[in-house]
Amino acid sequence: MRRRSAVGAPLEKMEMGSGKSQHNRLCLLASLSAFFWILLLYFHFVVLGSRTVDESPKLGLDPLVVESKIPSLVTDAHLANTPPKSKPSRSSSGGKKTDGFPFMRALRTIENKSDPCGGRYIYVHDLPSRFNEDMLKECKSLSLWTNMCKFTSNAGTGPPLENVEGVFSNTGWYATNQFAVDVIFGNRIKQYECLTNDSSIAAAIFVPFYAGFDIARYLWGYNISRRDAASLDLVDWLRKRPEWGIMDGRDHFLVAGRITWDFRRLTDEESDWGNKLLFLPAAKNMSMLVVESSPWNANDFGIPYPTYFHPAKDADVFVWQDRMRKLERKWLFSFAGAPRPGNPKSIRGKIIHECKNSKLCKLLECDFGESMCHSPSSIMRMFQSSLFCLQPQGDSYTRRSAFDSMLAGCIPVFFHPGSAYTQYTWHLPKDYTTYSVFIPEDDIRKRNVSIEERLNQISPEQVKKMREKVISLIPGLIYADPRGKLDTLRDAFDVAVQAVIDKVTRLRRNIIQGRTEYDNFVEENSWKYMLLEEGQREVGAHEWDPFFSKPKDGEGDSGGSSAEAAKNSWKNEQRDQA
Numbered sequence: 366m367r368r369r370s371a372v373g374a375p376l377e378k379m380e381m382g383s384g385k386s387q388h389n390r391l392c393l394l395a396s397l398s399a400f401f402w403i404l405l406l407y408f409h410f411v412v413l414g415s416r417t418v419d420e421s422p423k424l425g426l427d428p429l430v431v432e433s434k435i436p437s438l439v440t441d442a443h444l445a446n447t448p449p450k451s452k453p454s455r456s457s458s459g460g461k462k463t464d465g466f467p468f469m470r471a472l473r474t475i476e477n478k479s480d481p482c483g484g485r486y487i488y489v490h491d492l493p494s495r496f497n498e499d500m501l502k503e504c505k506s507l508s509l510w511t512n513m514c515k516f517t518s519n520a521g522t523g524p525p526l527e528n529v530e531g532v533f534s535n536t537g538w539y540a541t542n543q544f545a546v547d548v549i550f551g552n553r554i555k556q557y558e559c560l561t562n563d564s565s566i567a568a569a570i571f572v573p574f575y576a577g578f579d580i581a582r583y584l585w586g587y588n589i590s591r592r593d594a595a596s597l598d599l600v601d602w603l604r605k606r607p608e609w610g611i612m613d614g615r616d617h618f619l620v621a622g623r624i625t626w627d628f629r630r631l632t633d634e635e636s637d638w639g640n641k642l643l644f645l646p647a648a649k650n651m652s653m654l655v656v657e658s659s660p661w662n663a664n665d666f667g668i669p670y671p672t673y674f675h676p677a678k679d680a681d682v683f684v685w686q687d688r689m690r691k692l693e694r695k696w697l698f699s700f701a702g703a704p705r706p707g708n709p710k711s712i713r714g715k716i717i718h719e720c721k722n723s724k725l726c727k728l729l730e731c732d733f734g735e736s737m738c739h740s741p742s743s744i745m746r747m748f749q750s751s752l753f754c755l756q757p758q759g760d761s762y763t764r765r766s767a768f769d770s771m772l773a774g775c776i777p778v779f780f781h782p783g784s785a786y787t788q789y790t791w792h793l794p795k796d797y798t799t800y801s802v803f804i805p806e807d808d809i810r811k812r813n814v815s816i817e818e819r820l821n822q823i824s825p826e827q828v829k830k831m832r833e834k835v836i837s838l839i840p841g842l843i844y845a846d847p848r849g850k851l852d853t854l855r856d857a858f859d860v861a862v863q864a865v866i867d868k869v870t871r872l873r874r875n876i877i878q879g880r881t882e883y884d885n886f887v888e889e890n891s892w893k894y895m896l897l898e899e900g901q902r903e904v905g906a907h908e909w910d911p912f913f914s915k916p917k918d919g920e921g922d923s924g925g926s927s928a929e930a931a932k933n934s935w936k937n938e939q940r941d942q943a
Contacts, residue, residue: 467611468873470565475870482559485866488567488608489554496574496599497551500582507578509585513542520847521548522675532742532749534685537676537846540741543765546622546656546671547575552847553858564608568866569616572651574599576621580628580640588635596628596642604647614650616869624657624761625665652865657763660787660892660913666864667788669842669857670765672772673741677846679854686836689774692749697725698778698820699751701744701766702759703732712757712780712809716816720755723817727751748773752828753802753820758784771800772843774836776828778802778816780809782909787892791864792841792857795896800834 475484500507504514516523522539541549551573554560561567579595603609603617621628628642642648649664658665676682700720705711720726729747731738738744744766748754754770755778762783770777779785779801786797797803802823808814823831840854847858855863875882883894884903892913893904 466873466877467565468616471567472870472873474566474568482561484568484870485559485863486561486563486567487554487557487559487569487571487862487866488561488564489571489573490603490606490608492573492599493602496579496595496602500575500578501548507581511542513578516540516542516545517548520552521545522671522846526673526741530742530746532746533673534681537681538673538741539675541671541673541675543656543670544577544581544622546620546668546844547577549622549671549675549844549847550620550654550858551575553844553850554862556847556850557862558850564611567616569618569862569869570608572599572603572617572619574619576619576628576642576653577623580621580623580642584627584639589630589633589637589640592630592640593642596640596645596648600645600647612650612873614647615872617650618652618654618865620654620668622656622671624763625653625655625659625662626657626761628653628655629659629662652868654861654865656765657761658788660783661889663888663891666791666861667763668861669768669789669792669844670763671844672765672768672842673745674772674843675846676843676851677849679852682840682843682851682854686839689749689836689839690833692774694750694752694775696727696747696751697723698753698755698816699727699729699747699775700755701729701731701738701747702757702764703730703738705760710806710810712806715809716755716757719816725817744769745773748775751775752832753778755816756780756784757806763788768842771835772839774832774839776801776831776835778804778820780804780806782912783892787895787909787913790895792860793838794834795898800831800838 471486472484474480474482474486477483501517504517505512507513507517518524519539521541523541523545524539526533526538526540528535528538554571554573564570574595576596580592583592603614609617625643627639629644630637630639630641631644643653643659643662643664651664653665654668655665656668656670658667674685676685698720700716702713702717704714704717706714717728717730720728727747727750729738729743748770751770751773752775754766754773754775756764756767756770757780758764759766762781764784767777767779767785777785777800779797780803782803785793785801786803794800802820804814804816804819809816840851841857841860843856844858845851845854845856850856851859871882882902883897886894887904890904892909893907896907897904
C-alpha cells in the first residue's frame with residue numbers, strides 16, 4: 366500500500382481550512398448585501414417619502430417644472446371651472462397620489478391644529494418701489510384736481526377729524542378719501558398676524574401694487590401706452606417669479622381703490638377710457654379687490670369703500686355701536702346727493718323731488734358745490750337722525766354713501782341690486798331683506814311709487830330688527846386703523862383676506878380632486894354665482910336678470926356705458942373740488 370508523504374497531511378488540512386474560510390466570506394457578503402438593500406429601501410420609502418410634500422414647493426424650483434405639475438386651468442379668477450387636462454398619478458392602492466402638487470405643503474398647514482396660522486399664511490411680494498412707495502412720494506400727481514398728499518397721511522386714513530360738534534367719537538375719525546383703499550389695505554396687511562417669508566406654506570400671495578393710484582395719475586391727457594405701462598411692467602415682473610409658476614398666479618391677489626371700469630379698457634383707441642389691467646391674461650388669473658366690481662367678469666371682487674371711522678381697538682367699536690342704538694331718529698328717510706340731468710335713466714331727480722315735498726325726508730343737496738354736502742360731520746349727522754337712507758346709483762352702480770349711512774345705523778334703501786347685493790357678497794348677508802329695503806328703479810321711474818308710503822308700511826318692530834342688523838354689521842364694513850389691528854373683531858380687511866384664502870383653498874382642493882366648482886360656468890353670469898348657496902353648482906334664470914342683461918339695443922348696461930360712468934365719476938370729483 367502506498368504511503369502518503371509526510372507533507373500531504375498539512376496540505377489537506379490547509380485545503381479544508383481554506384474551504385471553510387471561503388464559506389464564511391460568502392455568508393458575510395450575502396449579509397452585507399441584504400443589509401444594503403434593506404437600508405436602501407428604507408431610505409427610499411420612509412425618508413424620501415416623508416419629504417416629498419415638504420420639498421416640492423421650495424422657491425428654488427424651476428417655474429416651468431412646477432407649472433407642469435398642476436393641471437391647466439381656465440383663465441378665471443372666480444371659479445377655474447375647466448376640468449384639469451391632466452391628472453396626478455395614482456398610488457398602488459388605487460387612491461390619488463396628491464403629493465406631486467406644489468401647493469400641498471400649504472394645504473397641510475390647515476391640518477396642524479396647534480398652529481393658529483395654519484391655513485392662513487399670507488406671503489407678500491417684495492415689489493420694486495416704483496409699484497407703490499414711489500407713487501406716495503409724488504402724491505401731488507395722484508389726482509388732477511385733488512392734492513392727495515394729505516389723504517395718504519396717517520397710513521392712508523388722512524388727517525384726523527375733530528369732534529367739535531359731537532357727531533363723532535373723540536378718537537379714530539379721519540377725513541378719509543373714498544379712493545384711498547390702496548394705501549389703507551397695503552399698510553393694514555403689514556399688521557397681519559400670519560405673514561410668512563416662505564411662500565410654499567402661503568394660503569394666498571399678496572401683490573402690493575397701488576393700482577388705483579397708478580391709473581389716477583394718467584387718466585386725463587395721457588396716451589394708452591402711458592396708462593398701460595405700469596400694469597404691463599408689473600405682470601412682466603410677476604411672471605418671472607417662482608411663486609407665480611406654482612399656480613400661474615391663481616393664488617395671487619391685489620387691491621385697487623377705484624371702480625373696476627377704470628381698469629377695463631375695451632380697445633386700444635386713444636379715446637377709450639382707462640387702462641387694460643383687468644383684461645391682461647395674467648391679471649385674469651389673479652383676484653383684484655375693487656370698490657366696485659363687474660357683474661359680467663370673474664376676476665374682480667367688491668370690497669367696501671372706506672368710511673371716516675378707523676378704530677384702533679375693539680372698545681371704540683362697541684361704544685360707537687351702543688351709541689347708534691340709542692339715538693333718536695326724527696326723519697323717516699334722507700338723501701345726500703346731486704341730480705344727474707345728463708343721465709336720462711337716473712332716478713335721482715325724482716328722489717330729490719319727492720324728498721323736497723315730504724315732511725318726513727331730510728335732503729342734503731350736493732349740487733352747486735354746497736359745502737355742507739362735503740362736510741363729514743354734516744353727512745353723518747343727517748344719517749344718524751334718519752331711519753332709512755336712500756342709496757340710488759351714483760355715477761356707476763355704487764356709492765361710498767351706503768357705507769357711511771350704515772356706519773350711522775341707518776337702514777339703506779337700494780334701487781339697483783348692483784349697488785350692494787351683487788357687489789359686497791363677502792361683507793353683506795345674502796338675505797338683503799334683513800338689513801335693507803329694495804325698491805326697483807322702475808317702480809320710481811315708470812310706476813311713480815311713493816318711497817314714503819313704501820317705507821311707512823314697514824312696522825316699527827321690523828324697523829328695529831333691521832337697524833340692529835345694520836349696527837351688528839359695522840365691524841366688518843370698516844377698516845381699522847392700519848397701524849394696528851383689532852383684537853376680537855374682524856374688520857373689512859380681515860373679511861376680505863379670509864374670503865381670498867377660502868377661494869384659493871377651494872381651488873386647490875378642486876385641482877386635487879380633478880373637479881370644478883360649478884357646472885357649465887358662464888363668465889357673463891358671474892354675479893349669479895356669488896349668490897348661490899353652499900353646494901349649489903349651477904345657475905339659472907334670476908329675478909334680477911333685467912338689471913344685468915347686456916342688451917344689443919343700447920337700452921341697458923354695457924361696456925361703453927360703464928366706461929362713461931367711470932369718466933363721469935372723475936368729472937364729478939373735479940366739480941366737487943371746484
